[in-house]
Structures are given as structure tokens and as C-alpha cells.
Amino acid sequence: MSGKTCFVVQGFGKKTDYTDGRVLDLDASYAIIKEAVEAAGVECIRADEIPHTGMIDLPMYEMLLQADLVIADLSTYNVNAAFELGVRYGLRPGATIIVAESQFKYPFDVGHIVILNYKHLGEDIGVQEARRFRLALAEAIRNALARKETDSPVYTLLPDLQPPQRGIARPTPAPAGAGRTVAVESAARFFQDASAITGDVASGSDEAAPALPPTAKALLDQALAAINPADGRPSDFPRAVKLLREVRKQRPNDSFVVQQLALATYKSKLPDAEAALLEACRILEPLGPATTNDPETLGLWGAVHKRLWEQRSRPADLEEAIASYQRGFYLKQDWYNGINLAFLLDLRAREWLRAGEHDEAVADSVQARRIRREVVRLATPLADIADDDPQKRFWLVATLWEAALGLGDDAALARWDAEAGALKVPQWMHDSRQEQGRKLRELLASYRSLQSA
Template structure:
């Protein structure tokens, strides 16, 4: 499976695969007395292939998460199926669209909310995976389609001499490296340090760890690996523009340069284009020219059509209103069209807000509340996640109503958002955008009152 947040290009959804690993897989595997290791936790000296293949052959059990249709995951699953006749468990997120016929493989599905996994789903899937592990460790029947359909095939074994040779290759690689021995550390540890630094707003430190992670992943030496490690570049771009070094403007340009490595002009990775839109919007506000506003709109449009979500919708609507106040489109007809288009997107935003709000309402149950009451730390974490999501739903709804001219509904939604626990900056950012929107509507709102006959 992959690590970090990955985009399922078939659906545009972003899935935090670290949540899957640390909540659904690792606790269950370790409860069976097994050592649980993901590829980014394997200690190696720059080249992951040898230890990875060795693990695929020798591991007692392999849990393969093929969510997001990651090519590496499919390839590694194929290698495992070729090497071992049994004890391979395949899982995926329930909305995954399979790129080819997998009907002959048993796939256990789970539900992911994107950034996190609901605790009730964690409990459900942990039991399912636990029962599955108990079964595959007992039965002798093959679960590999290779050994199922090619009966009589004998599994290979790693001979002692071949293993010694692999170790010698690893030692030679290590001796030829210029790095310190301390650099022979797992990617997982480095990324944890980077994420901790990001959370504590130590962005320069985060950049150091992320650059180190990119080096370990060989992305800079092999450009073909960049796309499969896009998460590292997303986090580095974020840390770069947040660090504001050597100054805010230079940092923003550097961040865009980092995303350019991900083929920014053509990619359909929603995380890449959404992050680029944020940066381009800031460059426009820094007076770098209207081309940056045009870029921001283009990227938000792409993300909106890929994901059809309220975040990209509400920001796209705002930037389209902002375009009216520029020379990007100069005619009166174009400006009228933009004002109308922005409000049409806000109508969609309201429907998306309603859908997202219903998800949380439907996800509440007495059983879930009872379980959470037994674990105060869990309850606090789950409550914080839900509060943050509900807050953003309400302020997105409020901004949509404001742009549509329904001030009463705007005030009601904003007041509801204020009642939810949130960090002060969240409401400040919202109010700042609404203030700018108010200026635009006062200046160009009359374009919405055109009543010329068709």
C-alpha cells in the first residue's frame, strides 16, 4: 500500500492511507503476535527493491491495500501472488473502481472518509480483518490465483547463497554512500518528523525532512518515480510557502516550482491542482499579475470538476467574482456571465453542503456514542474531527448564501458555525473572504439585475 494522502484518479477522491494503516491494519496484525511492517518502515540504504522483494517472499502474511489503484501496489501484489500460494489478504476502499477484472480475487472492503476514518468503521473493519487473519493462518488452500489455476506449481525459496549475495550488494551500496550512518533510517520515521514539524509550524525543519524523504525515494534521480511519490512534493510545497523564506513572495514561487515537477499543466491529481490554486491565489494578492488569478481559477475549476466538492466550489465562485474586477475579461457581457456563473456554482455548493451535513447526521448512533464514552481520548479526537468538518460545512454554506444575497440565511449559518468549537484563525479566514466578497458584490452586483429580454 502507499503512504500519506493519495488521490484515486478514477474518482478524484483523496484518501489518507496512513489512517488506513495505523487504524485498520497495524493494530490488528500486532494483536496476533505478528510484526507489522509497511514498505516505508523498511530500513534500507537508498534502494528499496531488494528488501522489498525479500519481504514479499518471506512475510508470513501480506495485507495488500489496492485503494487508489496504485500501480506499485498492483505490481507488488502480483509479485506476492507469484511467490507465495497463500496468506495474502487484499483490501480496498469501497468506492474504488477496479481497473481490470478482479472477480477471481477476494477483496475485503472498508469505508474511508478521505482525511480520516469513522471510529465505528474502525471497529467494524478491525473485527473483519482479525477474523480473516485467523482464517488464512489456518487453512492450506491457496488464495493466490497463480497457484489456484496452475495446480502443481512449486513456490520458490530464497537460497542461502542468494540471500548472502543480496546482503553483500546492500553492504556495497552503503559503503559507497557519502551520507552518515544515521541517514540509513526508515522513510516512515522521516515523514513522522516532517509531519510533527508541520503541526508545530516549524516549516524550515519540515522542509529538511521532506527533502530527505524525496532523496531516499530516489525521485530526483529517477523522474519516473515523482508521480508515485506526489504526496512528498505536496507536503514540501506546503512547507515551502508556509516557511516564507527568504521572503513570502520568493517562497510562493519556489512552491509552484516544486509542484511543476508533478506536471502541473496536465495532471488530474486533485491535491496537486488544489494546492497550486491556493498558491496562485496568494501570488495574485501579492501583486504578481492577473495571470496568477487566471491560473488559480483554472486549477480550482479542474479540482471542482474532478471532485465536485464544496471546498473547491466555494473558492471557485469567489475567484470568478474576483475576475470581474480585473481586465482578464473586459466586455460587459463577460462580466455579467461571470457574476451569473459564480452564483450558479454557489447553488451547487449549497446542495453539496446539505449532502455533507447529512453524512454526519446519519453517522450518529447510540452504539457509537456508547463506545466513544469508554475512551475519553478517542472521544475527544473524534469530536475534534467532526467539529472541524461541521464548521467548514457551515461557513461554506454561509458564504454561498452571502453571495446569493440571502443575508438572513448567511447570518444564521455563521452563528451556527460560531457555536462549534474551532480555532480562531478559521473564522478569521472566512470573515476576511466574505469582506472581500462584499466589496465585489457592492461594486458589481448590479450585473445580476439585468432584465434584458432573450
């Protein structure tokens, strides 16, 4: 390594682009950025990899000032990333690179600034695109560090402006890399975790290492592994909740962290199923589920209220679930919200029949079938594309299986049942599919029985 540092300004986890409803996996983007940076001989760090206590503000500002290079990813119109980019432009005249996903719609104020684009295929980046972007970014990094040109619009338009300096000057030149901040030095050891929180023990020397707080990234990675363990092992939702609460202390306004905490909370069923669901509602409230355009939040809000309906049989819970899935489906045109919406419409159709409202029941039943056909149209082309992630493929296949069950398509039902059963995913996912199938069969049978009565 050259002793130089690069600070990557970017969200982490999966984020929704509110201009089109697409969900992008920014961790996949960061993996490629990190490879390009390290290929140029530069140490790479993102905010969630810096060990710290409390809020990230101080080490973030130190990195924006002192990092030899900053790469800002504006994908999904990340307001925090745009703010940090502006701070960097005010602090340093050069060595700042902007990147964004190819469907990023340029605001007027950055239309004259060079932005390197990369392309997501679904949530992830394809192999060929990853290779192309890595090479293009590596070249941009080498140029930014070697040419020392002004790229900040602040210093370009105000050429007599002098960059700010910290109050303490070093009396003698320091060797390469010696001027790094405590935040950067700590970041170099971010793999160390806190056994008091995670229960893990770090390997290495018998000599006691300096105590470092766990990084948000380390905690989040462990939480996600607890939710979706490899090789079909059971999920540990209580542990995931514990870890995610710690992440949230560091990243209180990160929607992905809030969404995962809500998911793990209601899945934990602690202290009991209904209490866990109500706590998940409380966790999601700051994301504004009543007005949000985020399909991920809407999907979770719908899932929680669907389960609350099962617990309490309150019509308000059913209506809230339908409204959430409906808005999510029409915003994103995705199969996840669609398949859940179809089920709930059939459920409400049965309730209409029980109340003697035959016309309302028929309307919901017909709409449920139409949505299932639309789900099949949306999901079938994706099922023909190879996916190395068995969990992503499982939910896609499970959705097509449920759609076939609801439409009475026996051939498609057998095909997708065989494929879903063969995928190696956590057992709770297999159990969830089978339980949903049981509920749908019972629902359709009771609807037919009430209709013929």
C-alpha cells in the same frame, strides 16, 4: 506476539481515486488493518515504517519474500501496490490477502480473486464499519496462516512451480521469529527518530542505541503536526518543509508528500512570498497540473496561482487559477474547489468591468453566484453530520460562511461565523478565514461601485 510478520502493501496519507475523484485517507485504513493483524498475534509493518537510507526497494523486496503474511490494499488503483502484489504472488504461493475500498472497480484480471472490502465515509471509515472490517480481516488472517493454502494465481495455475530461495541456507532450524530480515528487526524500532533531522530526543536508556535512520512515517507525522498543530498553536511551516524534504528522499514519487511539501513551502513565505510560491509551482510540476485529474493537485495549483495573482497582478496567473479550480470542481463536485472558483470568478468579473467588458463581467458574476448556491447544496448536509476532527469541520463551516457572505444571506452568515469562531484549530486557519472574508467584502464592494459608475 507469535514471531510472525505481516507486510502491508499500501500507499500512505491521503490519495485520490482517479476513477471517481474521491480522496481516501489510507492511514485510516492502515490503522484498522494493523489492529486486526496485531490482534492475531502478528507483527505488522508498512513500508513507511521501515528505517532505511535512500530508496525503499531493497527492504521492500525482502519483506515481500520473507514476510509470513502480506496484505495488499488496492484502493485508489494504486499502481505500486498492484506491482508489489504481483511480486509477492511470484515469490510465495500463499499467505497473501487483498483488500480494497468498497467502490473499487474490479479489473478483469482480479475478478476471480477474493478481495475483502471496506467502506470509507468521506475520507475516513465509520466506527461500525471499522469494527466489521477488523473482525472480517482478523478471521482471514487466522485462516491464511493456519491453513497454508495456495492463493497465488501463479502457483495455482503452475502447480509444479517451486518458490525461490535465498542463496544462504541456515544449517539448523531457527527459533520462531529468528529468520526475520534486518529490515523487519529495524522496523520493530521504527519509533526511534533522528535528532539531527527532527530536533527531537528519544527517551530511554542512557546507553547509546544503534543509530537508525528516521522512518518516512515518523518524519511525515511530525511534518503534518507542524503544519496543523493541536490546540490552536501557530504552525511551523519552515520545519515542515525541512521534514517533508527528507520524506521525499525516501518516497520521491508519492503525490501526497509532494502536495504537502508544496503547501508548506508556499505557506512558509521564505525567502519571500513570491519566491515561495514559485518554488511551490516547481514542486508541483512532476504531478502534471496541466493535465492531472487529481482534485487535490488542482486545488493546490489554483491556490498558488491565486496568490501569485495577488503578488504580481498578471492576468495569466488569474486564468491559471480559475482553470485549475474549475477543473477540480467539475471533476469532484466538492465545496473546496467550488468556493475558491466562485471568488475568482467575481475577481475576474471586476477585471472585466475595469476593461469595459460589461457582458463578460455579468456572465462571471452570475456564474459565481450559481456556484456558491451549488456549494451550499453540497456542503450543508455534511455540516449536519458530527465530526470529531475540528480542522475538517472548520474548513467545511468556513466554506458555508464564505458562501453566505457572497450570497448576502445574513442569517446563514451569523450561524456559520459563530460556529467557525468556536472551533479550536490552529490560529492561521482563523486568520485565513478572516482574511478571505475581508478580501471578498472588498471585491464585491468594488464590483458594485464599478457597475454603478
